[in-house]
Amino acid sequence: MLPVQQFQEFAQRHALFTPQNLVLAAVSGGKDSVLLAHLLKSSGFKFALAHCNFLLRGEESQRDQNFTANLADQLQVPFFLTEFNTENYAAKNSISIQMAARKLRYEWFDQLCAEHNYDCIALAHHQNDAVETILLNLTRGTGIAGLHGILPKNGKLVRPMLFLSKENIDQICAEEKLTFVEDSSNISTKYARNKIRLEVVPKLKELNPNLEKTFEQNLERFRELEALLENQLKQLRDTVFIRQNLETRIKLESLRQLNPQKLLLFGLLHEFNFSEQVVKDLLLSLEKHSGKVFESPSHQLILDRTEIIIHPKKTLIKEALLILENQNEIHFQGFKLKLLHDDSALIVKNNPMAASVDAEKIIFPLTLRNWQTGDYFFPLGMQQRQKLSDFFIHQKLPLHQKSNVPVLVNGNQEIIWVCGFRLDDRYKVRAQTKKVVIFELSNLVT
Structure with missing residues (x-):
């Protein structure tokens, strides 16, 4: 029957x-x-x-x-x-x-x-x-x-x-x-x-x-154990994940408190497609390799000083825009750059998103682009040149964010301004400066 x-x-x-x-x-x-x-x-x-x-x-x-x-x-x-x-x-x-x-x-x-x-x-x-x-x-x-x-x-x-x-x-x-x-x-x-x-x-x-x-x-x-583990992981995600846009951060102190550490961390990172071997390597690196990068097929994980930073992989767009003398506004990768020509030696202070540049030293057309390996400049207040990669480290800028920093380049290929961070000392307003060009950077409103 x-x-x-x-x-x-x-x-x-x-x-x-x-x-x-x-x-x-x-x-x-x-x-x-x-x-x-x-x-x-x-x-x-x-x-x-x-x-x-x-x-x-x-x-x-x-x-x-x-x-x-x-x-x-x-x-x-x-x-x-x-x-x-x-x-x-x-x-x-x-x-x-x-x-x-x-x-x-x-x-x-x-x-x-x-x-x-x-x-x-x-x-x-x-x-x-x-x-x-x-x-x-x-x-x-x-x-x-x-x-x-x-x-x-x-x-x-x-x-x-x-x-x-x-x-x-x-x-x-x-x-x-x-x-x-x-x-x-x-x-x-x-x-x-x-x-x-x-x-x-x-x-x-x-x-x-x-x-x-x-x-x-x-x-x-086994199914009940799996459900129990998943419930624990859900609570952990709500507790330890700091999500902002497409980026996820986890404090290292939170990772150190996980028990059993490897099992729970593997579960937490599962949604980002990290393998068990990557999790093992990450745990071995927690105390000694700040700045180390780990990858999955879909994401990149950066071991920072106090936290890990996870973000989707993306192909860096090697874009460069020319800025002509008669332009007063351009858009670049989610940013808006405004140019204001001023017949005075006006200095913008206490605003990292703006810079006053000696107009006589500017050679048009300028270029706005991503940073490139080997880039260097003379940070404001310094007489020695510094690689941008070292500058970003001193600024404690996570590795994945440095590719998003626009760089303003003069017609002679010298860097004028690491936008949002530091002006090049060679282009600062001096006592003999008569005119300035003020550059102001802002995020585009979407």
Whole structure:
């Protein structure tokens, strides 16, 4: 007898789908997916079957395609079919056949859901699949997230047969005389999952015949631990994260108080895609490498004196704008620069965003640009030149912010003003100065 009530209760308990939802069932023609289709039909859910032909097993692939089409006719439900040249896709993208097949089918499922308003994608994973996934993750190395196994629900993906073991499915299919097709690749141990299924799990079952039930109980504990950790991380983010625009800062003192330090810091930095190795290197550098930079695929982390600074990566725009003598305002990378010509020796004081420059020393056209490696100037009050990189360090300017500082350059390529910071001493207003040009920098109002 089909376990219809258990199926319905499992779907309800885990909020997988309701009788009002449209379900897209992924069906290969194998025993598991055939039972899934029959359970959906017997439970009265509205569903369709979707089958992928990966063109990997010759006549056997065509047999599976024909079988699933006939199954859809038998159950009187809509049927979707697609074919993929999986080998070519894998070669073109330099990925494994398994990874290619996975990527292709899930992209297609998502497309079907969007086009035909299906609410979820039902997959026929069972308890043994969950056991194999955990063992595979442990073999490759994993954190807590890898221990929760296959979740009943993950976005649009739902797995309403996780209450059944492989033995349960075999027994039900035999009793109900359900027909199905066998995938010959399932008996090949060249795939890691098959090797675990065919060689490792049987040995473990010799030690514990109720292995699937034990793992089901363990999975529940692991999921609860994961939820507990995530709740702790949420509270920590609210406490230690200082967010400003796209930038996130964490005080070093807060990092030192984390316990367990590596686990919690890895969890905090997970949203910025930093690896576990980066977290280890960062912790080793906390007391001795101020200014060190760490990178993830999406973000950059700077270890400053009292905090870490995290910001999205961006490509530095090497932009330069010419300023002509008759211009009085220009826009540059979110800044506005105003020019005021004054027939006096007026000196702007106590305003780092403005500078009075001796007009006689200005050679037009001027240039406003980003700082460049090797740039130097003579900071106001100094008779010796200083590299801008050293000047920024003395100003305690974080590394990622120095690329945002505009630099005003004279027609003879000398730096006139590090905008917002310091005038070059060579261009200051002196006793003999007769006229000045006042430069005023401000952020553009967006």
